[in-house]
Amino acid sequence: MIDVESRLRGSFARQTMMQTLGAELEEAAEGRTRIAAPIADHVLQQQGFAHAALAFAIGDSAAGYAALSVMPEGAEVVTVEMKINLLSPAVGDRLVAEGRVIRPGRRIVAVASDVFAEGDKGRKHVATLLGTMVPVEP
Numbered sequence: 300m301i302d303v304e305s306r307l308r309g310s311f312a313r314q315t316m317m318q319t320l321g322a323e324l325e326e327a328a329e330g331r332t333r334i335a336a337p338i339a340d341h342v343l344q345q346q347g348f349a350h351a352a353l354a355f356a357i358g359d360s361a362a363g364y365a366a367l368s369v370m371p372e373g374a375e376v377v378t379v380e381m382k383i384n385l386l387s388p389a390v391g392d393r394l395v396a397e398g399r400v401i402r403p404g405r406r407i408v409a410v411a412s413d414v415f416a417e418g419d420k421g422r423k424h425v426a427t428l429l430g431t432m433v434p435v436e437p
Contacts, residue, residue, distance in 0.1 A: 303329050303368050310375075311364065322357055324364070330400040332364040337393050338416070349389035351426070354396070354414045358383065358428040361398030362410035366432035369403040375437045376408065381430035389425040391418025408432040 301309075307327040311317060317324075317334070320342065326333035334357045336342075338349040359381050366376045394414055401409040414426040 301372060303327065306372065307332065307364050307368060310367065311360075314360065316356060317360060320353060320356060322360070325395075327364065327368065329368050330365055330403075332361045332368065332398045333395060334361045334364070334398070335393050335395045338389065338391060338418075346388070347390075349391075349394055349416065349425075351383070351385055351389075354385070354389060354394055354426040355381075355383050355428070357394060357396040358398070358412040358414045358426060359430070361396035362412040362428060362430055363398070363432055365398035365400045365412075366403075366408040366410050369400055369408065370434055373437060374434050376432040377435050379407075379431050379433050381428055383426055383428045385426050387416075387423055387425045389414075389416045391416035391420070391423070393417050394425070395422075406433065408434075 322336035398412040412428040
């Protein structure tokens with residue numbers, strides 16, 4: 300039997316989107332995860348802030364891996380619905396998404412994720428996501 304952290308890290312390593320963004324899975328535990336990505340020049344919007352797509356991508360993945368962590372070994376999950384509220388411009392060195400399970404279930408898993416910008420000026424909450432994951436056959 301593979302432990303939760305190893306299972307999540309193995310799956311994360313196969314996500315080429317996260318590789319493209321330079322994202323790292325910093326924490327992986329049952330019901331919660333943390334993913335960080337640098338705010339690099341290729342992920343900026345026209346005003347110089349991190350693009351909302353970066354916040355959404357790592358927030359969705361953090362929530363999804365939190366959901367996967369409560370599924371049986373061999374299961375996979377996909378996002379069926381995800382809402383994002385952008386709270387503040389994302390300025391700093393990196394974005395950090397902290398995903399968590401709100402309510403696990405056999406057919407649906409309610410999840411959430413908060414995204415923070417971190418840098419020289421500290422840590423700022425820039426987005427919050429709320430969504431639903433469903434298990435799928437691998």
